[in-house]
Amino acid sequence: MFNKRVKIKELLSTEPQGQEVTVMGWVRTFRNNQFIALNDGSTNNNLQVVATLGMLNDETQKRITTGASLKVTGNVVASLGKGQKLDLNATSIEILGDCDAAEYPMQQKKHSLEFLREKAHLRFRTNTFGSIFRVRHSLAFAVHKFFNEKDFLYLHTPVITASDAEGAGEMFRVTTLPFDNPPRNEDGTINFKEDFFGKSTNLTVSGQLEGELAATALSDIYTFGPTFRAENSNTTRHLAEFWMIEPEMAFYDIEDNMNLAEEFIKYIIRHAMDNNREDLEFLAQRLAEEEKQLPQDKRSDLGLIEKLEFVLNNAFERITYTEAVNILLESPAYKKKKFQYEVSWGVDLQSEHERYLVEKHFKKPVIVTGYPAAIKAFYMRMNDDGKTVAAMDILAPGIGEIVGGSQREERLDKLVQRMEQMHIPVEEMSWYLDTRRYGTVPHAGFGLGFERMVLFVTGMTNIRDVIPFARTPKTCEF
């Protein structure tokens, strides 16, 4: 009967009145043959279990090692020590699972994030990753809460797709054909008619196009699921498998879209601030300690909590691409030739430019709109100037692009024209173009990379540290 146990988070918030409880968890430390710091993952705070001297035989005492799992029953009393409010005076200690201390890789010391990345299971036992994954959960929960409150439908778009026209990136092929001897056409190419789906298929790079189909019937939908990119990207901001949130709304223009995105980001941050204060404070402290190693000019101006509060309390800066280019051209950095890449109208903003706008010029999140059509996707709505599209990117300090969205081109003729210009196979996309044939409406949507959001909120700097099992080039161990 395990359900009668009390979680440590709950227990630590109660008043010590000698009440009997049962707890279960893993040993963090065992001090002085008397004091067991027990953790069950519900909070970073450990419960101090007190085993009075003599209550344990020698053999049991030796088996209480860092990492071992215990079931402890005892009485909750006010602690005589200074480090904690209450103790659990044990009346029985049962070892559920032994942990050989000589082999256990986790020690009572600080471990590097690189080392922990190799210990898929045990990194969950650390305070840092405990906090990160509790915050991650909280943000995910807030995503659903926000959209549910706004009457959006959670739409499940497919993981396997045949669409190869989105241009969002390199795709992972899905096939059941044999590698050594696949069926071939007369011209030597592989005959995908014999493949499982009778055509070439891939893992999805975005649920947007499917989302548009639903939104132009159900009004407001959002997706939240895994997305795959086979790009050979080796950076602290990219994963081969990541989670993306993609709302799509009928009867929305670009302005409505920006308002929703800003409100959404603030809502989920607020939710984490309200529900994960302890974890965020722990992560703030971790970040502050890490930044002590850095030279003065590389450190953040604000602590993690202050940064999040600042984002909540200030409107995102909204500028057009044209204004952004002008700001860059007039910046001291440009005049001193500090930029490595060219700045001119028509060229996409580089990381260094985005960083300058966000971190140096405005010092807050920035929404850039009205990008040149030539550097954006086919489905974005052409503005009246005939040169720019109704696109918007939200740039966040330290991370860069966190949201990419647009008002969609709802005019069939203009959309087809654009697709032809960009060599997108119009016939294959007929199912998509139906949305513009039968009662088309202005609509808009955006995509938000969930891990980038978790990075921003936790103050972590490597995206591999905010997903439980990172998938990156050359790494798929667990």
Added chain:
RNA sequence: UCCCGAAUAGCUCAGUUGGUUAGAGCAUCUGACUGUUAAUCAGAGGGUCACUGGUUCAAGUCCAGUUUCGGGAGCCA
């Protein structure tokens, strides 16, 4: 994929101009102590110096290649 850097004990790292038996802290093990807070004190064990090849009387140290990791860039979310 490109640029830069790294790889030495379980972990974090030191190792000088190439030169005898490769070191420290933490962890582990043994013992002591017992209201501790990453407990403390004493002692012990622990190494294919990433891999392959080369230079040299002699390579952890120099050179080349490979692999992996880290940082940055591109692509993007």
